[in-house]
Amino acid sequence: MVDRRRSWWGWGWEDQTPDARQTAAIAATIASRFDVPELAIREPIALRALDLPDPRLVPPTALASMCSTDRYDRAGHTHGKSYRDIVRNFRGELAFAPDVVAKPRDEADVIALLEWCSAVRAAAIPYGGGSSVAGGVEADIGDGYSGAVSIDLTNLDRVLEIDRVSRAARIQGGALGPVLEQQLRPEGLTLRHFPQSFEFSTLGGWLATRSGGHYASVYTHIDDLTESMRVVTPSGISESRRLPGSGAGPSPDRMFLGSEGTLGIITEAWMRLQDRPVHRSSAGVWFPSFGQGVEAVRVISQSALFPTNCRLLDPGEASSSAGATGGAAVLVLGFESAHHPVDHWLASALEICAVHGGTLPEPARSSSIAQTTTSKPSEASAGAVETWRNAFLRAPYGRDALVAMSVIAETFETACTWDRFDELHAGVTEAVTNAMQEICGGGTITCRFTHIYPDGPAPYFSVIAPSRWGSELSQWAEIKAAASDALITHGGTITHHHSVGRDHRPWYDQQRPDVFASGLQSLKATLDPAAVLNPGVLFEPSRGSRT
């Protein structure tokens, strides 16, 4: 761990960035898929060659020890990890580098930083793991600020308290996924929130962006796992009561969930935990067509069987990641429990699949491990889900290689009611296909379901298109706009779990009710009177002269 450090420009760990051989292999695959000549592979700009603007801010003496203007820190905190971010990093376009990167060690430091930012009207940009794919952490803040401070919360990384009987823990907002899981493990407990960014995102980031996790149904969002929150705002600390449920006025927590760093900084939360699962049953179900798979999943979603995993892959994804052939769609269906064997649940869901033409090329799998509450759960507790998870978590590294060969790789995710899904799927697919054809001369779009609800699915679209060196971002922007327009036109949300950030603002502004937006703006003005928190996210940044 000592020598390992995060890539300042790409995904994850520096030592995991695809090497020349891996990149060449990906390039060959892409060239063959799109029938294009050999792809030129370029190198990212060197850190030392970056032309960073001079810092505009000097921290007060009392805060100096937690503040850095180091080149690596500023470059690494300039962007999130969207396709656009990585392209800009790769090319050295870091116009919005924060002036200062601050790493508070405790809540008092967070308060002091917000006081300083408010006093000098500097933008305060909360930064967890920095994995935003929606422009949520960059200092594109308009002209009303004296500078920008990226507030990196990863030193607030402890599990402070565990309530075993209620299965809950008080956890600091800056704890990265593996860091908090490691502290829960000795109690046999787990938050079991595994977004794809799990290794490089924090609890506070998940809460601020309404992250989507491990569970395909019921507890889809981090919202549902939240018992109470403690939030530092420029107007004071808001701490809600630990409650399993309440009807006392509008929920305070639901106001901060999804606030994306615009209302305050989440320093702690009591989170609902799970016992580590003991029983698992799963199956890969093939359907002759995507439509039949969709119909089976709809019925499953309305059956109250509540699968843990219910990932329907369209034929494109089924072919590339599940080895399916002949235009089959594949449903990855799984149940898990710490309490009871779940083969009965799986069997009931498989009956639904069979009615809709689903077949099992391989038998369903069930396993149970000895329950363990000791500090060292047996390796068997990992199993197939962990294997899948590791591959899932590894995937974003591949995007660094695609950027190096000027291939556009983007994902769009949404949710819609079942009655609109066919139209939305067709509309998004057509709009994006046409855009790619026109702009890039081709490209592919595929779809899977990440989460399901009784009234609709959460479809997730993946796009790959060949681009040209130097034109990636303008081409990407056109495809992104075509996709986003189609999502909104056909009844979807601009984001089911990736957040709004700065990139989704134009469509979010169409989606949210204006009356609600004006009310929320008033609430923000009270909590953040100097309007320093994450300007440009959710709300228009403040205008006006710098102090």
Add this chain to the structure above:
Amino acid sequence: MVDRRRSWWGWGWEDQTPDARQTAAIAATIASRFDVPELAIREPIALRALDLPDPRLVPPTALASMCSTDRYDRAGHTHGKSYRDIVRNFRGELAFAPDVVAKPRDEADVIALLEWCSAVRAAAIPYGGGSSVAGGVEADIGDGYSGAVSIDLTNLDRVLEIDRVSRAARIQGGALGPVLEQQLRPEGLTLRHFPQSFEFSTLGGWLATRSGGHYASVYTHIDDLTESMRVVTPSGISESRRLPGSGAGPSPDRMFLGSEGTLGIITEAWMRLQDRPVHRSSAGVWFPSFGQGVEAVRVISQSALFPTNCRLLDPGEASSSAGATGGAAVLVLGFESAHHPVDHWLASALEICAVHGGTLPEPARSSSIAQTTTSKPSEASAGAVETWRNAFLRAPYGRDALVAMSVIAETFETACTWDRFDELHAGVTEAVTNAMQEICGGGTITCRFTHIYPDGPAPYFSVIAPSRWGSELSQWAEIKAAASDALITHGGTITHHHSVGRDHRPWYDQQRPDVFASGLQSLKATLDPAAVLNPGVLFEPSRGSRT
């Protein structure tokens, strides 16, 4: 139906108020329970004898046809249906009678009424079924207003649209429970939200107060059944997008859920529906002690079996309503599904019960009826749950009789984490027992769980104490304060599903974070600039001179 009308002073239908013989029987039971002499039974004041203050408002001509100053209308809309309300009605203490009762016929009428109220600074008090037990609908509004208009929404009672494939319907806010269920039934669908007030409360009221319904787990609150909402505020209409799930900023719906008529009037909502259940399994489990029952329920709550019914009765309630003897606690445990037989689920939950000393005096019951989607479901679909429901819905009528004999009858409900439950239960029981002993010379307090969560239960306390004619309300207030103080001291919420209203304000103000409250106040000022919506609920009423 033509001749039937609501009791202006007591619960429900006038013709269902307990008659002299029924009241005498109740009096005999109570006298025996508390070992007191025969209880004097009084009559409520006659409607014609009420001394109502003269109306202070005259509606503009354009609104006159939907406005009433009729004695029955004003008296019936003066209070909700709390114990305190019924005592005040019984005695003719109607100081806060609304000046006008308005019955809008459509949304345009609602808008016009709010415009009028804002223009003349009259309090606008949204009124659904009028079943509030927390002072949510009365015109105790302080001195800043020219008068008060009770806005009765029950003419907005239609199911406007049904989306069968997504199992959702667009329903007007003023639809009473049976009225909306009747319109869903031909499609084989049901909202399945059955608060005890089901017959006399509306969808809009449920949403505004975060009502608790039929499901003991998962979908406990109406919040979870809400797909989108349409709300008329003085600053315009807020309508959210129909979405099964979203991560786009803080949820607009969660802002209005629990707003208790202070931010706007809910005119429509898209609600998530259920197929009418086909399969049911249930059992009554006896535990040697309440504590063993609590432990069994805790494990069930963390098992992800998700029972539909999981009502643990303490020995007092088990004795009076389930015929249990010997200090046994009783768990009424039930599962239901439209999709699959649920005996497997019940069996798994019963295994947990057995581990904790649970026994079955009678065998568990399972039933399945033929699925029906015709307009006339078979009578068999009613079954035991409906029978129980009818008894449950009938219970509040008994309180009218208790008021007539000067017996205090009150309920307190809350939720807390499992680690605090023993302490909360003991603390509330002791505080209320001591208060009853001191104030009334005795009384009983019992407890049951209405809803369960993985991290804690929702306990519901029922109190009965003998009082004295004329002293009921001061005695009630002391007991209520003792109970509420204990709930807050021991980590509970002041309300899990009864709402805050005016009666719970002092404890709500302790419970909600101050920073959140000030933010919400700003939001309200933007949505309701004249501060006319339900003054005194959630927020301090505005002060200042009348217009």
